Amino acid sequence: MGKNLVSQKSIILIGKPNAGKSSLFNLLTGLNQRIGNFSGVTVAAKSGSFANHTILDLPGLKSLMTTSPEELISKNKLLELTKDKMPILFVANGMMLEDSLMLFSEIADLQLPMALVINFKDDLEKNKINLNLEKQQDLLGCPVVLINSKSGDGIQALRTLFETDNFKVPHAICRSLYDKIEGDVVENVYQKKLSSGVGLTTSNAQIEFLKRQKIIGSIVRSTINSDRSIDFQSTSKKWDRILLHPTYGIFIFLLVMLITFQAVFSFASIPMDLIDNGTLKLIGFIKDALSPGWFTDLIAEGIIPGIGGVLIFIPQIVILFFLLGVLEHSGYLSRISFISDKFLRRFGLSGKSVIPLMSSWACAIPAIMSTRMIDDPKERMAVILASPLMTCSARLPVYTILIAVILPGGDASTSFFNMKGLALLALYLIGVFATLVVSWFIHKSATIPSNQLWTLELPVYRMPNWRNVLYNSYLKTRSFVLEAGKIIFLISIVLWFLASYSPKSDAWLSQQYTEQESNKTIDSNLQDRASFDLEYSYAGYLGKGIEPLIKPLGYDWKIGIALLTSFAAREVFVGTLSTIYSVGSEEELTILNRLKKEKNLENGKPRFNSATATSLLLFYVFALQCMSTVAIVRKETGSWKLAILQFVFMLMAAYAFALIGFQAVNALG
Amino acid sequence: MALLELKEGERAIIIDHSCSPDQRDYFLTYGITVGSVFIKNYSPSYADLVNITIGGKMLSIRKSDFNTLEWVRI
Numbered sequence: 220m221g222k223n224l225v226s227q228k229s230i231i232l233i234g235k236p237n238a239g240k241s242s243l244f245n246l247l248t249g250l251n252q253r254i255g256n257f258s259g260v261t262v263a264a265k266s267g268s269f270a271n272h273t274i275l276d277l278p279g280l281k282s283l284m285t286t287s288p289e290e291l292i293s294k295n296k297l298l299e300l301t302k303d304k305m306p307i308l309f310v311a312n313g314m315m316l317e318d319s320l321m322l323f324s325e326i327a328d329l330q331l332p333m334a335l336v337i338n339f340k341d342d343l344e345k346n347k348i349n350l351n352l353e354k355q356q357d358l359l360g361c362p363v364v365l366i367n368s369k370s371g372d373g374i375q376a377l378r379t380l381f382e383t384d385n386f387k388v389p390h391a392i393c394r395s396l397y398d399k400i401e402g403d404v405v406e407n408v409y410q411k412k413l414s415s416g417v418g419l420t421t422s423n424a425q426i427e428f429l430k431r432q433k434i435i436g437s438i439v440r441s442t443i444n445s446d447r448s449i450d451f452q453s454t455s456k457k458w459d460r461i462l463l464h465p466t467y468g469i470f471i472f473l474l475v476m477l478i479t480f481q482a483v484f485s486f487a488s489i490p491m492d493l494i495d496n497g498t499l500k501l502i503g504f505i506k507d508a509l510s511p512g513w514f515t516d517l518i519a520e521g522i523i524p525g526i527g528g529v530l531i532f533i534p535q536i537v538i539l540f541f542l543l544g545v546l547e548h549s550g551y552l553s554r555i556s557f558i559s560d561k562f563l564r565r566f567g568l569s570g571k572s573v574i575p576l577m578s579s580w581a582c583a584i585p586a587i588m589s590t591r592m593i594d595d596p597k598e599r600m601a602v603i604l605a606s607p608l609m610t611c612s613a614r615l616p617v618y619t620i621l622i623a624v625i626l627p628g629g630d631a632s633t634s635f636f637n638m639k640g641l642a643l644l645a646l647y648l649i650g651v652f653a654t655l656v657v658s659w660f661i662h663k664s665a666t667i668p669s670n671q672l673w674t675l676e677l678p679v680y681r682m683p684n685w686r687n688v689l690y691n692s693y694l695k696t697r698s699f700v701l702e703a704g705k706i707i708f709l710i711s712i713v714l715w716f717l718a719s720y721s722p723k724s725d726a727w728l729s730q731q732y733t734e735q736e737s738n739k740t741i742d743s744n745l746q747d748r749a750s751f752d753l754e755y756s757y758a759g760y761l762g763k764g765i766e767p768l769i770k771p772l773g774y775d776w777k778i779g780i781a782l783l784t785s786f787a788a789r790e791v792f793v794g795t796l797s798t799i800y801s802v803g804s805e806e807e808l809t810i811l812n813r814l815k816k817e818k819n820l821e822n823g824k825p826r827f828n829s830a831t832a833t834s835l836l837l838f839y840v841f842a843l844q845c846m847s848t849v850a851i852v853r854k855e856t857g858s859w860k861l862a863i864l865q866f867v868f869m870l871m872a873a874y875a876f877a878l879i880g881f882q883a884v885n886a887l888g
Numbered sequence: 889m890a891l892l893e894l895k896e897g898e899r900a901i902i903i904d905h906s907c908s909p910d911q912r913d914y915f916l917t918y919g920i921t922v923g924s925v926f927i928k929n930y931s932p933s934y935a936d937l938v939n940i941t942i943g944g945k946m947l948s949i950r951k952s953d954f955n956t957l958e959w960v961r962i
């Protein structure tokens with residue numbers, strides 16, 4: 220919590236999923252909010268400031284009697300926070316008031332100061348539903364405010380509520396069921412029962428549920444004036460007849476996905492180029508502005524390119540989160556889960572896994588973050604561990620250049636169907652297949668308890684709340700940049716040091732370089748002094764050190780350096796090869812020609828032949844060369860052991876498949 | 889009664905269930921319990937799910953879970 224928030228009074232914001240709680244939170248706090256993880260748990264709770272109060276936004280909760288592991292975390296946090304008698308702002312969906320007030324009644328029985336916010340004022344007015352707020356306040360025993368979280372209509376009443384601190388303890392609904400009478404002493408054990416996690420027996424819970432339903436139903440019926448024969452879901456059901464149609468529902472789904480991911484790649488290309496060029500210009504500016512020396516090199520050749528490597532993915536991440544936000548807020552995202560559920564169940568997954576998996580095509584980091592929507596811990600773990608096998612955008616530069624080595628000829632973009640395009644598609648399909656196989660394996664072998672209970676609530680279709688979509692895209696992107704940025708920053712410094720310094724003295728290097736050049740024993744590709752220095756740098760020694768290990772894959776020490784540096788991020792591979800082969804920042808074609816000209820000193824044949832390129836492609840399909848992903852896996856699983864295990868497993872798979880690929884292509888001639 | 893016996897758009901009331909205690913508690917948090925009225929919306933052949941409206945919510949549950957519920961048409 221920020222320092223400025225500490226002195227403020229805190230309010231808990233809670234409600235059922237799809238009540239418009241996040242929209243209200245964004246409306247109240249604007250950009251003055253932060254996402255923080257409560258210690259020891261993976262649930263994200265946001266905090267923000269409104270009318271001199273700190274609002275703590277807890278994740279949606281269906282019931283205090285919940286058995287869902289994700290919701291238990293939210294429930295326990297609520298109970299912990301209420302020990303300090305913190306007031307509660309409860310958000311109800313006005314179009315599903317009876318359902319929302321069931322949770323309200325459970326929280327009301329905690330007997331803490333509360334206020335009820337009824338959201339979707341616009342929908343209520345559109346459907347000519349009138350609420351008698353005064354009567355509702357009397358019956359519930361706490362203030363009731365009607366609001367439209369999209370437009371902000373009603374926010375003034377909420378501001379007044381905050382400023383006057385008019386939260387009231389509501390009437391208890393079923394609290395007396397928990398009275399424990401011993402002689403003249405009556406002790407209520409409601410909170411104790413909830414905190415202990417020991418619930419009522421099923422039959423008692425059912426009696427309690429029906430009692431709550433009866434009381435809440437009666438309150439709602441006596442305070443609402445509407446034509447109850449109207450089916451508010453009729454429009455959604457009509458849309459579902461089209462979008463979930465047994466025949467063309469699946470084609471619509473595939474089309475939506477195609478458009479979404481095409482948009483991610485198409486719309487992101489211009490801003491990505493701008494960031495890339497901006498980074499290069501900044502490097503040039505720093506080199507011009509600062510005096511030459513290690514500090515300038517560290518900034519210009521280490522930190523800025525490293526951070527630039529993170530920033531370049533911002534456009535894709537923003538666009539992906541924006542589009543996924545649109546799909547989510549429109550109600551279609553839940554339908555995608557519905558459509559894909561049966562297919563994914565064969566691999567131990569469910570419809571709730573489909574979004575994180577597809578997000579991995581852009582970047583595994585936001586995809587892993589989005590696994591929080593999966594209830595089943597085993598399934599969530601499978602998606603976290605398997606999703607980095609999906610082809611992320613960072614693999615694309617590597618794939619593009621290596622496919623061009625194997626398949627010389629026209630550009631992939633000149634015609635719709637060509638061999639290069641099909642090769643790229645095949646690599647994507649290998650990634651999908653590997654993801655499903657690993658998920659199946661985890662499902663069959665992991666000892667994590669699985670939650671077989673599964674339901675999917677389909678919200679009604681509605682126009683997205685654009686402000687909310689934008690806020691969420693911004694917050695998730697900021698989280699990505701800060702998390703990944705910290706790690707990349709450190710790795711950039713280490714890599715720069717390894718590639719810039721040598722265990723040998725400058726005098727020794729100069730003497731060796733002069734001698735080798737005069738004796739003409741040096742490889743023609745190493746005539747550039749920078750490449751010579753790289754060979755004798757710590758990174759060069761590392762490359763040579765691993766050469767015996769990677770030789771069976773068809774790689775030499777130079778490829779070894781590129782492999783090592785690309786463990787920070789895959790896309791570094793092409794850049795490192797550029798440096799090694801002394802082509803600097805020239806065009807990709809030049810890099811390609813350099814790769815083609817590079818000779819294997821042992822047999823005089825091209826180093827980058829079909830066998831080597833196939834081997835490298837397979838290596839990059841399977842290897843987890845992205846330290847940001849390792850860090851986010853550690854964050855989401857809370858385990859370094861799992862993150863390292865995943866890294867090692869993928870590395871071993873990469874090695875095995877690269878070896879098989881190299882040997883097989885060589886054998887085929 | 890089996891799922892197929894209920895047509896799309898028909899209303900029914902739950903009269904009993906043969907699910908495990910965990911499943912009963914879980915269903916209860918969604919309002920699926922004895923005495924609850926629901927409408928069957930759809931259950932397409934490509935999905936292993938049935939969508940119902942219960943307590944004002946559109947809920948999708950597994951067909952096998954649905955078949956643990958005893959219901960009568962109303």
